[in-house]
Amino acid sequence: MADDRGNVDTELLDELRQALADGTAERVRYRIGALHPADQAELLRFLEPHERRALVEALGTALDPEFLSYIDEELRQEIAASLGPELVATALAELETDDAIAFLEDLDDDLQLQIIAALPATERSEVERSLQYPEDTAGRMMQRAFVALPDYWVVGQAIDYLRNHPDLPDDFYDIFLVSARFEPLGSIPVSMVLRSGRTTPLRQLRQRELHVIDARTDREDVARLFRKYGLVSAPVIAERGRIIGVITVDDIVDVIEEEAEEDFLKLHGVSESDLFRPLRRTALRRQPWLLVNLGAAIMAALVIAQFEGSIDQLVTLAILMPIVASMAGNAGAQTMTVCVRGIATGEITAQNALRFFRKELAVGLANGSTFLVVGTIMVMVWFGYPELAVVFGGALLAALSVAAGIGVGVPLILERLKADPAIASAVFVTTLTDMFSFFVFLGVATLVLL
Amino acid sequence: MADDRGNVDTELLDELRQALADGTAERVRYRIGALHPADQAELLRFLEPHERRALVEALGTALDPEFLSYIDEELRQEIAASLGPELVATALAELETDDAIAFLEDLDDDLQLQIIAALPATERSEVERSLQYPEDTAGRMMQRAFVALPDYWVVGQAIDYLRNHPDLPDDFYDIFLVSARFEPLGSIPVSMVLRSGRTTPLRQLRQRELHVIDARTDREDVARLFRKYGLVSAPVIAERGRIIGVITVDDIVDVIEEEAEEDFLKLHGVSESDLFRPLRRTALRRQPWLLVNLGAAIMAALVIAQFEGSIDQLVTLAILMPIVASMAGNAGAQTMTVCVRGIATGEITAQNALRFFRKELAVGLANGSTFLVVGTIMVMVWFGYPELAVVFGGALLAALSVAAGIGVGVPLILERLKADPAIASAVFVTTLTDMFSFFVFLGVATLVLL
Numbered sequence: 027m028a029d030d031r032g033n034v035d036t037e038l039l040d041e042l043r044q045a046l047a048d049g050t051a052e053r054v055r056y057r058i059g060a061l062h063p064a065d066q067a068e069l070l071r072f073l074e075p076h077e078r079r080a081l082v083e084a085l086g087t088a089l090d091p092e093f094l095s096y097i098d099e100e101l102r103q104e105i106a107a108s109l110g111p112e113l114v115a116t117a118l119a120e121l122e123t124d125d126a127i128a129f130l131e132d133l134d135d136d137l138q139l140q141i142i143a144a145l146p147a148t149e150r151s152e153v154e155r156s157l158q159y160p161e162d163t164a165g166r167m168m169q170r171a172f173v174a175l176p177d178y179w180v181v182g183q184a185i186d187y188l189r190n191h192p193d194l195p196d197d198f199y200d201i202f203l204v205s206a207r208f209e210p211l212g213s214i215p216v217s218m219v220l221r222s223g224r225t226t227p228l229r230q231l232r233q234r235e236l237h238v239i240d241a242r243t244d245r246e247d248v249a250r251l252f253r254k255y256g257l258v259s260a261p262v263i264a265e266r267g268r269i270i271g272v273i274t275v276d277d278i279v280d281v282i283e284e285e286a287e288e289d290f291l292k293l294h295g296v297s298e299s300d301l302f303r304p305l306r307r308t309a310l311r312r313q314p315w316l317l318v319n320l321g322a323a324i325m326a327a328l329v330i331a332q333f334e335g336s337i338d339q340l341v342t343l344a345i346l347m348p349i350v351a352s353m354a355g356n357a358g359a360q361t362m363t364v365c366v367r368g369i370a371t372g373e374i375t376a377q378n379a380l381r382f383f384r385k386e387l388a389v390g391l392a393n394g395s396t397f398l399v400v401g402t403i404m405v406m407v408w409f410g411y412p413e414l415a416v417v418f419g420g421a422l423l424a425a426l427s428v429a430a431g432i433g434v435g436v437p438l439i440l441e442r443l444k445a446d447p448a449i450a451s452a453v454f455v456t457t458l459t460d461m462f463s464f465f466v467f468l469g470v471a472t473l474v475l476l
Numbered sequence: 477m478a479d480d481r482g483n484v485d486t487e488l489l490d491e492l493r494q495a496l497a498d499g500t501a502e503r504v505r506y507r508i509g510a511l512h513p514a515d516q517a518e519l520l521r522f523l524e525p526h527e528r529r530a531l532v533e534a535l536g537t538a539l540d541p542e543f544l545s546y547i548d549e550e551l552r553q554e555i556a557a558s559l560g561p562e563l564v565a566t567a568l569a570e571l572e573t574d575d576a577i578a579f580l581e582d583l584d585d586d587l588q589l590q591i592i593a594a595l596p597a598t599e600r601s602e603v604e605r606s607l608q609y610p611e612d613t614a615g616r617m618m619q620r621a622f623v624a625l626p627d628y629w630v631v632g633q634a635i636d637y638l639r640n641h642p643d644l645p646d647d648f649y650d651i652f653l654v655s656a657r658f659e660p661l662g663s664i665p666v667s668m669v670l671r672s673g674r675t676t677p678l679r680q681l682r683q684r685e686l687h688v689i690d691a692r693t694d695r696e697d698v699a700r701l702f703r704k705y706g707l708v709s710a711p712v713i714a715e716r717g718r719i720i721g722v723i724t725v726d727d728i729v730d731v732i733e734e735e736a737e738e739d740f741l742k743l744h745g746v747s748e749s750d751l752f753r754p755l756r757r758t759a760l761r762r763q764p765w766l767l768v769n770l771g772a773a774i775m776a777a778l779v780i781a782q783f784e785g786s787i788d789q790l791v792t793l794a795i796l797m798p799i800v801a802s803m804a805g806n807a808g809a810q811t812m813t814v815c816v817r818g819i820a821t822g823e824i825t826a827q828n829a830l831r832f833f834r835k836e837l838a839v840g841l842a843n844g845s846t847f848l849v850v851g852t853i854m855v856m857v858w859f860g861y862p863e864l865a866v867v868f869g870g871a872l873l874a875a876l877s878v879a880a881g882i883g884v885g886v887p888l889i890l891e892r893l894k895a896d897p898a899i900a901s902a903v904f905v906t907t908l909t910d911m912f913s914f915f916v917f918l919g920v921a922t923l924v925l926l
Contacts, residue, residue: 279702287817352906
């Protein structure tokens with residue numbers, strides 16, 4: 027079992043590997059049978075593909091259904107293929123709809139259809155209905171089992187109902203009050219019900235606010251709502267306002283982690299974590315971004331090419347120009363990162379964007395002034411050429427200020443154009459800061475020095 | 477009130493600003509009094525500093541204590557100063573310990589002490605005890621109000637106890653069973669208690685697993701534990717195993733968001749979101765990173781300086797060298813991002829690191845080979861100089877392969893040295909890929925072409 031920091035118990039891992047190599051399924055099951063399914067799933071990360079296959083085959087029908095809900099996204103396809111559609115379907119039928127959907131939605135279409143076909147009728151229809159909602163929407167995240175009671179009941183009735191219906195979800199945090207048409211009217215934390223006398227009307231325990239989520243809401247917006255109001259669960263409604271499911275905060279934790287990860291990775295041209303993806307697909311997936319980068323780098327090189335004659339006359343320019351570009355690129359990246367993140371968290375909107383733009387420009391000017399001094403002294407010491415030193419320092423000031431503007435401007439413009447600022451900003455910012463840096467440094471140097 | 481996407485109601489905002497400008501506190505209170513405290517706090521983002529001050533003064537004692545728990549981290553100091561220690565203390569006394577601590581811990585020492593001194597005795601001692609735990613540990617995150625019952629009770633006893641103790645926390649998700657020494661023995665979801673008959677022994681409802689958190693555990697590890705096992709709440713224990721508080725999943729949501737944000741921002745030399753930080757402090761905070769970057773850029777420039785003579789003979793080298801560096805930098809950043817993220821999520825550990833290293837090297841070689849072809853053709857078309865084209869293509873292959881190795885190696889080495897891979901990796905990776913790119917391209921060009 028792994029500790030809190032994700033370090034796995036090496037002894038267990040070695041023994042497990044030995045058992046897998048020997049091919050004795052019983053020993054494998056004995057080794058990991060007592061582990062929490064989350065720990066079993068975590069072990070998969072440390073095994074080679076053929077060992078993973080052996081492990082899954084050894085588990086076979088002894089598999090805890092919960093195991094499936096803990097498997098890393100990148101490994102789901104592989105594990106599902108090893109288990110086969112029948113076994114997967116049997117296990118998924120035991121899970122809540124949201125966990126079943128999460129496992130199914132990233133599988134290849136073929137395998138997904140085979141598994142769905144193998145599900146029992148009730149679960150199949152629930153899964154199919156959830157899959158009708160677009161990916162990354164509330165309809166896919168919700169579980170279809172929840173507790174909804176008429177709003178004219180009292181606590182005693184609620185408790186008796188709950189005691190007599192063993193088919194209700196194992197675990198729930200809020201009880202929803204609904205109208206005769208099954209529209210949600212309010213929510214009550216379970217602990218409030220437990221603490222109130224049997225004769226207390228449920229209506230009296232209703233929370234002041236009810237945050238209802240449309241099934242078509244994007245999951246990022248759902249996460250924002252949960253975070254903003256500190257929600258634990260919220261009802262999901264279909265077209266006519268009928269409650270059809272519930273989203274709980276534990277699903278939100280995953281969304282926040284995944285969305286933050288996406289933003290983090292996208293900024294550098296990695297579409298999603300490809301740690302466990304096969305080599306060839308990893309390489310292919312990263313190529314488009316490298317191609318875009320090549321195009322961007324050529325643009326910057328074209329700017330340099332305009333000043334070929336100047337470099338020919340003063341080679342020192344070729345030594346110093348990457349420094350200007352690097353500084354501007356870094357300043358632009360700082361500003362861009364804050365801005366992309368601010369847009370993602372909703373802290374920057376159209377209404378306060380101008381304020382941040384002005385502020386970042388001022389920050390760029392301030393830091394540019396510092397590096398005007400630092401850079402001038404540096405070149406003076408290095409090359410002992412005062413005019414060049416001043417040109418270099420001045421270029422730094424101009425480049426850092428403009429870079430700040432670019433760093434805010436690019437994500438905001440992309441957001442306005444409905445493009446994803448996280449994915450495209452980095453390459454635009456780098457290209458623009460490179461081009462401007464080369465242009466201003468080589469241009470002014472040509473005018474002043476040559 | 478802002479919608480799900482963080483866009484604020486412009487009309488409300490305009491009216492509020494008008495009321496703030498007029499200085500009529502009643503109108504301000506009327507405008508925003510009916511809003512959810514989370515929405516009130518959100519409005520602060522859209523106001524200028526003097527408007528924020530006017531708003532807070534207008535709210536005065538009419539302030540909903542919950543308001544404080546929703547204020548953006550960067551604005552807490554400012555708002556606390558406007559409100560004054562007395563008002564803040566009165567409001568904080570109404571909040572759970574974890575929310576009070578979250579508000580207090582980032583304030584300047586002076587103000588923090590004044591507020592703590594103004595707290596009622598019980599709350600003051602609770603806050604002081606929590607503050608004794610280091611920042612970012614479980615001891616700071618937990619709330620001190622929880623429900624712990626003897627493990628020999630039955631459901632009926634539990635319900636009666638809960639009904640007769642109105643001083644218990646408003647909202648809780650698990651009941652903890654404790655020994656006579658107050659050591660946690662198990663947990664029961666509240667919904668299970670509600671669904672069981674009065675004579676059911678609590679022991680029988682106990683969950684299979686109990687995840688206990690030491691008060692000194694780092695919050696990142698706490699978040700990982702919650703995520704891994706899908707926990708909703710977990711008991712926090714002090715030195716001798718006594719339960720002293722509880723951490724709930726809503727606090728985890730904030731931790732995950734904040735930690736992901738930190739990783740995201742740190743990678744580009746922004747220590748934390750400085751959206752709302754004053755101009756001068758923002759500029760100063762970003763300078764150290766720019767200075768480090770300057771040092772790094774000089775290192776790369778020194779490599780170029782070694783080949784001054786070569787560039788003097790063939791200026792085209794100065795045009796092409798930034799392209800090689802840019803491609804290698806990009807490939808290195810892709811690999812580094814995946815690796816930094818993998819380390820942060822615990823997916824990469826010492827035990828499987830070598831596997832990722834080999835894989836990334838192979839990815840680098842694969843993409844390097846592609847760009848060997850692409851780059852050679854490009855330079856051939858651009859400059860019509862076959863030898864230069866081959867040198868350029870070869871340099872791309874070498875640079876992309878080595879960059880992949882650097883991208884994995886740097887974060888892993890930093891992690892091994894107990895440095896934070898997220899903060900320092902970017903600058904090391906860029907510097908190393910730049911230096912290698914310039915060296916291999918200019919070096920081979922000098923040998924082959926000149």
